[in-house]
Amino acid sequence: MPLSSHADSILGAVRVYPDKTPIYHQGDTAMRIFRVNSGVVMTFRLLEDSRRQITGFCTEGEFFGLSPDGEYKDGAVTVTSAGVQSISIAALESDPVLSAKLLAHSWRKVEDTQSLMMTLTKTSSEARVAAFLVMLAERRGRRDGHEDSAPIQVGLPMSRLDIADYLGLSRETVSRRLTDLQELGLIDLPDIHTACITQFDGLRRRAGLMAAA
The missing domain is CATH 1.10.10.10 (Winged helix-like DNA-binding domain superfamily/Winged helix DNA-binding domain)
Structure with missing residues (x-):
């Protein structure tokens, strides 16, 4: 089964969020990982001085909501109306195929973060x-x-x-x-x-x- 088809079958139904709708907030307990099925989702971080730093714009096929320690470090909100799928972290850990796909995506996110840092300099x-x-x-x-x-x-x-x-x-x-x-x-x-x-x-x-x- 292709990875995209496998991911669709594991992630299940698409939930449609209207534009400008929060999906989770910075500091929430991280229980699920999300994937954009359609539309655009923005991730952002609120800084100590109340400024907002946008950390990414996620489009079709991209995952978001990854956390190293059980707490979302960023918030996520839809830019447009967006279809979003999700999976619990517990279920993800028991699925080696989807875990491998997510690992590859994580490396691309690292590259995007490095590109952003270069841009900001x-x-x-x-x-x-x-x-x-x-x-x-x-x-x-x-x-x-x-x-x-x-x-x-x-x-x-x-x-x-x-x-x-x-x-x-x-x-x-x-x-x-x-x-x-x-x-x-x-x-x-x-x-x-x-x-x-x-x-x-x-x-x-x-x-x-x-x-x-």
Whole structure:
């Protein structure tokens, strides 16, 4: 049985949450692990000074709610209406196939976290916004098999404030940098929730991920 089919059979029914609905709160006892079936779920951490740090945007097929010590370190809330499946940690531990899938996903999350840390060390706000779009494009490209030369359309269902809290910027700065990248001809912004990357290599250079030609 393919891993995706096995996961569906073990995780069971999809529960649909409306947009902006909490799934669990930071500090809750971690009893279940979740997977996004459709839509987008955002994870975030409330800091001691009451600021909010977005820690991830989870899309179709991605797990969230992993905890090393029985307590959720982040909160989770839907960005859009989202279908979510879940499994108890006890049941997961007795299923080696799903455990292996989750382990592979955990390594990808480590890579995403390392990428975020690298993004946050960039001094340029333009580089941070460009790196965010590159991350979304690479995530979609791996799933959909886009050709390198083809424009890549990525959804931006999250608010500009959500993006700002993810990148450590202000909402106004995020909006300005998106406009700047559009004026440079690297992206199009057909609407507030969509970005079409027309020059992927150029965007990667702006993000500091490629040497200038």
